[in-house]
Ligand SMILES: Nc1nc2c(c(=O)[nH]1)N[C@H]1C(S)=C(S)[C@@H](COP(=O)(O)OP(=O)(O)OC[C@H]3O[C@@H](n4cnc5c(=O)[nH]c(N)nc54)[C@H](O)[C@@H]3O)O[C@H]1N2
């Protein structure tokens with residue numbers, strides 16, 4: 198049982214069955230449809246699978262639990278789903294297997310911890326509340342009320358409310374999130390870390406300081422009107438497949454598309470629409486005009502290069518390139534900023550971006566020629582030390598030609614989890630705006646704490662150091678999703694109690710505090726009596742979601758009911774009607790309406806077909822500083838590497854949703870049957886004397902510390918020299934806890950400095 202004591206994400210260090218083929222040149226089409234069917238049928242009966250698909254993203258149906266891409270406003274095809282949405286749903290609807298009391302009686306925690314993430318995924322849904330008592334080897338059943346009493350007892354035993362940590366993952370619906378933050382704040386803490394801390398926190402921080410709102414400014418309509426679309430550090434073919442239909446439509450309307458990515462991702466090269474005949478037959482629309490294979494972390498140099506080229510073009514033909522009226526009316530700091538950009542040398546920019554001057558100038562030219570430009574980005578920009586600065590360089594680029602707040606233009610951070618943006622709107626944040634805290638205090642007659650709470654990285658430190666003693670998670674898989682897994686495991690084990698509100702088994706149920714609870718909840722696809730819930734998508738549209746499937750068991754509860762149950766047990770002096778909230782979500786929505794801006798007439802507007810938009814000042818060109826957006830000045834900050842070091846980005850395969858491993862294939866990249874692979878440039882392999890498929894060990898280097906992940910198969914792949922890629926969460930052991938983005942404190946999961954050695 199030596200393995201079981203390992204903090205897991207690095208386990209098991211065994212190979213499965215690698216098969217390779219040529220990477221794909223386009224995404225979706227028939228293979229996507231057949232692949233979704235395969236997953237659905239394996240996990241549940243044909244009837245349940247079909248029913249779940251029919252309810253997905255329809256106007257009276259439920260919101261897809263996979264990504265946060267919005268649904269089209271007008272006509273929806275009977276199958277408005279994508280391959281990976283279907284997989285997410287198949288996973289949630291799974292009813293072949295169950296993790297019930299008998300399951301936990303058969304398998305000890307140690308035994309379960311030695312299994313792979315993929316095996317966990319195949320065990321089906323969690324169906325009843327379970328407790329792991331002090332010193333026990335197995336989980337055993339516990340009544341809901343006893344579980345809530347245990348939580349109350351442990352929370353009351355703390356010497357300060359700040360010893361409790363309330364984590365949220367981004368699938369949690371608005372109503373549950375609202376109650377959860379209220380409970381934490383009434384209990385007395387702002388310790389509300391969330392998955393966003395590891396995800397788009399850098400985007401929020403960058404945008405808030407410049408355009409005044411931490412969200413994007415575009416709608417689906419803008420995609421139809423865009424003159425050009427730039428896609429930085431995002432792999433939509435896998436992670437936001439429904440975005441491909443919008444890109445295809447944009448392209449047909451004449452938009453030029455530019456991709457910026459160290460990897461040639463199939464979904465950025467071409468798209469075969471599965472709902473069109475030509476797409477089904479595999480005839481793909483080529484998507485990108487220009488594909489810039491930037492070096493990892495080289496985007497800032499590229500963006501500065503583009504800015505420099507635009508300034509030069511303006512100097513050559515004054516009045517034709519920049520939108521001077523916009524700059525004068527809506528921005529500040531242009532002159533200082535221009536001086537700083539002009540001073541940067543081209544050599545530095547080409548060296549750091551890995552692109553030549555012609556390529557950069559061509560990208561600038563596409564930007565200049567377009568009447569309106571949208572820029573999209575995801576984790577390729579947000580998980581670096583300089584992430585916030587880099588995103589602000591992108592804002593600078595948009596300010597130059599007024600590409601914010603006009604049709605077909607804007608900034609578009611593509612969110613991850615389906616309701617991560619909604620959770621923030623509901624107050625899941627360590628540092629809530631004073632106006633919100635004030636409204637909350639007034640509505641519920643208490644004084645909310647104002648001291649900022651602990652984010653993900655700070656929470657890990659607190660648990661490691663014994664300052665965080667009770668850890669409660671509303672969804673997610675904290676152990677496997679966070680950096681420096683061994684430290685996280687040590688921290689969780691030090692806790693007195695860890696609590697997971699979850700749909701499916703994961704490692705955070707297996708590396709626990711001295712006592713642990715599993716509280717199983719309904720999935721979004723399931724009926725919750727006759728109640729509905731609400732969510733907010735990546736484009737600030739709030740809408741209702743109605744579950745359609747029969748609940749997996751009668752002993753699971755909804756997320757709002759679980760949070761209300763906990764709160765009622767914990768906050769005994771409190772007159773908040775927690776039990777009523779659990780019975781009737783309209784009462785929660787009334788409170789949201791009274792305390793969160795933009796939710797007037799919430800109940801009615803939520804049920805209108807398609808929902809409603811939240812207000813967005815940036816769209817009206819009312820920005821951060823007295824309605825103006827500052828130009829931001831940032832120095833270039835290249836990563837310092839020695840000759841033998843590479844930069845590793847940790848990315849998602851096609852068959853996973855974050856730490857949930859649906860399958861072992863990464864179809865578009867031509868890799869099947871194996872996840873322990875590392876993609877390397879061929880010449881970097883030769884320089885190290887490595888053969889294709891040779892087993893290697895990875896060592897990360899951070900301020901004199903090293904971390905190891907053993908046994909990966911080296912695969913030659915088309916990516917810039919000095920760059921490497923491997924899958925998350927297998928490589929999270931390599932991410933140093935203290936290596937985070939400036940300002941946002943997001944772990945630098947895309948800039949890990951490593952060396953690669955042959956394993957023997
Ligand atoms: N099916 C599926 N859908 C998902 C998820 C999932 O796991 N599976 N996860 C959801 C979540 S929470 C999120 S946040 C999103 C994530 O969506 P993505 O951000 O698309 O996910 P990653 O796999 O992390 O991909 C990052 C992309 O950035 C590129 N990249 C890495 N470093 C750099 C860099 O320095 N510069 C540039 N320009 N590019 C870089 C990589 O090559 C890769 O293509 O997807 C959401 N949707």
Ligand SMILES: Nc1nc2c(c(=O)[nH]1)N[C@H]1C(S)=C(S)[C@@H](COP(=O)(O)OP(=O)(O)OC[C@H]3O[C@@H](n4cnc5c(=O)[nH]c(N)nc54)[C@H](O)[C@@H]3O)O[C@H]1N2
Nearest residue numbers: 366392396672673674678699700701703847855856925946
């Ligand atoms: N190295 C590296 N690390 C990363 C990243 C990376 O790119 N590289 N990406 C980061 C990003 S962008 C993110 S968002 C985080 C993700 O971090 P998390 O959100 O914490 O992780 P997930 O894997 O999405 O969580 C999956 C678990 O959520 C539970 N779950 C699923 N649906 C529901 C539901 O409806 N309700 C409830 N209560 N539970 C549910 C299931 O039990 C499942 O096992 O990981 C981050 N970690």
Ligand SMILES: [Mo]
Nearest residue numbers: 396397613614
């Ligand atoms: Mo994310």
